[in-house]
Amino acid sequence: MIRKSQAKLGAFLDKAEKPIQWLITLCGWSSIIFVAAIFIFILKESWPAPLTLNWGEFFFSHRWIPVPAEGNEPTYGAMGIMYGTLAITVVSMFIAVPLGLGSAVYISEFATPKLKETLKVLIEFLAAIPSIIWGFIGLVIMGPIIQKVFGVAVGVNLLNASIVVGLMAVPLIVSISEDALRAVPDSYREASLALGASKWEMIYRVLFPAAKNGLLAACMLGVGRAVGETMAVWMASGGTDNIPENFFDPMLLLERVKALTATIAGEMPEAVNGGEHYQVLFIVGIVLLTISVVINVVSDLIIKGFKADKA
Amino acid sequence: MEAASNPFKPSAVEKRKTRVESIVKWLMFGMAILLIIPVFGILFHLFHKAAPVLSWDYIWESPTNRGKEGGIWLPLIGTFYLVLVSLVIVAPVGILAGIYINEYAPNNWFTRVINMAVTSLAGVPSIVHALFGVGAFVLTLNMGACLLSAACTIAVMTIPVIVTATREALAAVPMAFREACWNMGASKWQTIRTIVLPNSISGILTGVILEISRAAGETAPILFTGAAASVAVRMNSLGDKLMPYELDDRFMALSYHLHVVAEKIHGMPEEMKYGTAAVLIALILLINSFSITLRIFLRSRKKW
Amino acid sequence: MSVHIEFNNVTVRYGQDIALDDIDLEIKEKEVFSIVGPANSGKTTFLKCINRTIDLITGTKVDGKILVSGEDVNEMNNVYALRRRIGMVFPLPVGLPMSIYDNVAYGPRRQGISGKAELDEIVERCLKQSVLWDEVKDRLQMLGTKLSGGQQQRLTLARALSLDPEILCLDEFSIAIDPVTTMKIEEVLSGLKDEMTIILVTNLTQQARRMADHIAFFNASELVEWGETEKLFENPDKEITGRYLNGEFG
Numbered sequence: 008m009i010r011k012s013q014a015k016l017g018a019f020l021d022k023a024e025k026p027i028q029w030l031i032t033l034c035g036w037s038s039i040i041f042v043a044a045i046f047i048f049i050l051k052e053s054w055p056a057p058l059t060l061n062w063g064e065f066f067f068s069h070r071w072i073p074v075p076a077e078g079n080e081p082t083y084g085a086m087g088i089m090y091g092t093l094a095i096t097v098v099s100m101f102i103a104v105p106l107g108l109g110s111a112v113y114i115s116e117f118a119t120p121k122l123k124e125t126l127k128v129l130i131e132f133l134a135a136i137p138s139i140i141w142g143f144i145g146l147v148i149m150g151p152i153i154q155k156v157f158g159v160a161v162g163v164n165l166l167n168a169s170i171v172v173g174l175m176a177v178p179l180i181v182s183i184s185e186d187a188l189r190a191v192p193d194s195y196r197e198a199s200l201a202l203g204a205s206k207w208e209m210i211y212r213v214l215f216p217a218a219k220n221g222l223l224a225a226c227m228l229g230v231g232r233a234v235g236e237t238m239a240v241w242m243a244s245g246g247t248d249n250i251p252e253n254f255f256d257p258m259l260l261l262e263r264v265k266a267l268t269a270t271i272a273g274e275m276p277e278a279v280n281g282g283e284h285y286q287v288l289f290i291v292g293i294v295l296l297t298i299s300v301v302i303n304v305v306s307d308l309i310i311k312g313f314k315a316d317k318a
Numbered sequence: 319m320e321a322a323s324n325p326f327k328p329s330a331v332e333k334r335k336t337r338v339e340s341i342v343k344w345l346m347f348g349m350a351i352l353l354i355i356p357v358f359g360i361l362f363h364l365f366h367k368a369a370p371v372l373s374w375d376y377i378w379e380s381p382t383n384r385g386k387e388g389g390i391w392l393p394l395i396g397t398f399y400l401v402l403v404s405l406v407i408v409a410p411v412g413i414l415a416g417i418y419i420n421e422y423a424p425n426n427w428f429t430r431v432i433n434m435a436v437t438s439l440a441g442v443p444s445i446v447h448a449l450f451g452v453g454a455f456v457l458t459l460n461m462g463a464c465l466l467s468a469a470c471t472i473a474v475m476t477i478p479v480i481v482t483a484t485r486e487a488l489a490a491v492p493m494a495f496r497e498a499c500w501n502m503g504a505s506k507w508q509t510i511r512t513i514v515l516p517n518s519i520s521g522i523l524t525g526v527i528l529e530i531s532r533a534a535g536e537t538a539p540i541l542f543t544g545a546a547a548s549v550a551v552r553m554n555s556l557g558d559k560l561m562p563y564e565l566d567d568r569f570m571a572l573s574y575h576l577h578v579v580a581e582k583i584h585g586m587p588e589e590m591k592y593g594t595a596a597v598l599i600a601l602i603l604l605i606n607s608f609s610i611t612l613r614i615f616l617r618s619r620k621k622w
Numbered sequence: 623m624s625v626h627i628e629f630n631n632v633t634v635r636y637g638q639d640i641a642l643d644d645i646d647l648e649i650k651e652k653e654v655f656s657i658v659g660p661a662n663s664g665k666t667t668f669l670k671c672i673n674r675t676i677d678l679i680t681g682t683k684v685d686g687k688i689l690v691s692g693e694d695v696n697e698m699n700n701v702y703a704l705r706r707r708i709g710m711v712f713p714l715p716v717g718l719p720m721s722i723y724d725n726v727a728y729g730p731r732r733q734g735i736s737g738k739a740e741l742d743e744i745v746e747r748c749l750k751q752s753v754l755w756d757e758v759k760d761r762l763q764m765l766g767t768k769l770s771g772g773q774q775q776r777l778t779l780a781r782a783l784s785l786d787p788e789i790l791c792l793d794e795f796s797i798a799i800d801p802v803t804t805m806k807i808e809e810v811l812s813g814l815k816d817e818m819t820i821i822l823v824t825n826l827t828q829q830a831r832r833m834a835d836h837i838a839f840f841n842a843s844e845l846v847e848w849g850e851t852e853k854l855f856e857n858p859d860k861e862i863t864g865r866y867l868n869g870e871f872g
Binding site for chain 2: 039109133292
């Protein structure tokens with residue numbers, strides 16, 4: 008009975024080859040369609056603000072006052088929140104890049120097969136932890152710790168957000184770097200070791216140069232992750248849009264910051280649908296989207312090479 | 319003449335090399351550990367703090383008094399339906415897209431653009447997906463903020479997860495199998511249906527499970543597309559309890575509920591925050607363990 | 623005997639590279655036609671042209687005419703029917719990851735044969751023809767991939783026979799199997815030559831001499847020479863042919 012209905016289904020599916028191929032092709036193109044749709048719909052919602060917005064103010068002022076006091080005009084200077092995103096990205100990469108590359112090299116070159124499997128599974132778990140949990144960790148667990156250690160009034164700040172985002176970006180950096188290291192042929196390693204190089208010399212003289220594109224792409228994707236992170240940044244960064252006067256003052260780490268993503272998440276519910284504030288938030292979305300697409304396309308080109316026939 | 323008596327005796331340079339190597343090795347091991355131990359310490363702390371409220375009642379009861387009392391049933395079942403609906407939408411599209419890229423796509427610039435679109439889509443910030451969801455589903459298609467809008471948004475966001483997994487699973491099926499079938503007069507689609515898909519189903523399944531895990535944990539994309547801090551639903555019967563939401567209802571989700579109880583409400587008891595976080599993280603870890611176990615099990619009974 | 627397969631000025635390109643250069647030859651019905659030549663001389667491409675599986679490799683271009691029973695293969699609408707008429711056995715044995723029974727029944731099923739009795743009969747006939755039946759008749763549900771290399775190669779042969787082909791192509795079938803199995807398959811082929819045209823691509827010149835009525839010698843994408851087996855071995859037109867066939871260059 009089952010056999011017969013199976014055969015019938017099979018015959019039906021064989022007859023439907025043409026329509027199925029059309030469906031498959033359509034789905035194959037879906038990613039392009041969706042990327043285009045994201046651009047179009049976000050642009051549509053932001054319209055007509057891109058024409059009327061004071062772009063100079065947007066990029067070079069840090070007066071982000073969408074809901075001003077009675078009698079004042081709202082201003083949309085996004086420099087402060089761009090600084091916030093930039094600061095979190097830079098500081099978090101100071102944590103994520105060494106940790107990520109170091110772990111990747113250890114997993115790929117030093118660990119025994121069993122330890123390797125275990126570490127990979129653990130890092131996979133790390134990657135699976137949702138950003139809301141990281142935000143919770145930053146807000147509820149790390150916040151009080153930072154308060155105590157540094158004796159500050161508020162524990163959610165640049166340092167907190169950067170640690171959280173750094174840890175979130177690590178699994179991505181590890182997995183892509185590990186792929187890049189694994190792609191280096193064993194013959195390179197053997198040739199280098201046979202010439203009397205120590206394992207470490209082999210790693211930084213042979214492996215790093217051979218895998219440098221992949222490692223670079225891994226770090227870039229880490230940056231992309233940090234720029235786009237929303238919930239964790241929102242919950243762990245405090246939220247203010249001041250720009251500091253001295254960028255190299257270490258005390259800045261303990262200042263609250265506000266990021267592009269968190270601004271959208273925090274202000275959308277209050278923005279009047281179709282109002283100027285609402286439209287400007289969609290412009291912020293376009294900025295984020297552009298950054299992320301550029302990062303992804305460039306890192307894709309770095310990994311696969313610039314020649315089309317290598318795809 | 320000592321060097322001549324033992325030619326294998328390490329020279330000073332070699333000794334230093336060995337020392338550097340072992341330092342580097344331990345340093346990198348330390349990095350890997352530094353990455354893992356604190357996180358698992360924190361997770362342990364989290365479960366420890368949550369322990370007082372964790373019980374079957376906590377899972378089965380709905381939140382009352384803005385989440386300060388009661389349990390987490392409504393958010394939990396909301397997350398379940400969110401995942402289910404998004405999966406129904408994304409699984410067919412994602413799997414077929416993976417089939418197209420690996421089996422049908424010609425080797426040209428357009429295919430390269432498709433692949434770039436997949437990676438770009440994976441890299442688009444989740445909050446931007448939320449804006450897209452508002453623009454496309456909530457407003458333009460006039461669906462309103464509801465379960466279906468949120469599920470569609472999540473579906474678009476997680477397409478790359480399934481596409482990538484499918485593509486890799488299909489690529490792992492040896493080319494010789496396809497050629498053997500073609501030589502017997504099977505068409506491309508027949509070959510895919512009878513040989514390629516049955517032998518890559520485990521990899522595809524892993525992708526589907528990963529999608530479930532992502533969908534269950536995401537918060538930002540559902541912020542403006544349908545998630546609610548609280549909902550008024552009838553809870554008269556078991557049926558109401560198991561199916562509290564319609565597709566066009568706003569709904570509660572575990573991830574958003576955690577955001578609300580953790581930050582938005584003053585005087586929230588600590589253990590209620592930790593309880594919600596613990597259930598969410600347990601759910602995610604459970605799904606991922608399942609996926610890893612499945613992978614190991616299927617790898618052990620590979621057919622060739 | 624009438625002409626079965628005809629190549630008229632066939633040139634095949636993979637992108638910039640030429641894989642077959644201006645090939646012209648005829649293969650008669652129910653003969654054993656052997657193709658010999660060093661690696662990369664275009665032998666496998668030649669076979670892929672006949673059943674048009676070459677279409678499935680991206681970036682190839684075929685010029686010229688290939689006729690099977692007088693019909694141009696590139697103008698056939700139903701390429702699947704063409705492929706069913708031509709059985710193919712490739713160098714590395716490929717057991718499909720399904721049971722032995724399903725391996726052999728795969729082709730007939732795609733053709734729409736689903737009756738159990740009919741399939742049973744086909745499976746038994748083909749496995750007997752390929753001298754595998756006695757070894758596997760008690761375990762037809764075992765995975766085809768779990769057989770030994772030599773057995774898998776005979777399974778591949780059984781699969782190729784399952785569609786009752788009028789042409790059977792074998793591409794260096796003995797490369798991955800032991801001499802005993804090779805001899806067994808050679809015997810099978812001798813028995814089959816009354817029923818179908820056999821094209822035997824081989825790098826064993828002695829095998830070609832034992833089996834073939836006609837031989838074609840390929841070198842560097844070109845057809846150097848073709849003709850009757852004994853003539854090519856004893857009195858070839860080109861010096862290089864004689865040297866290759868007698869094992870003086872490889």
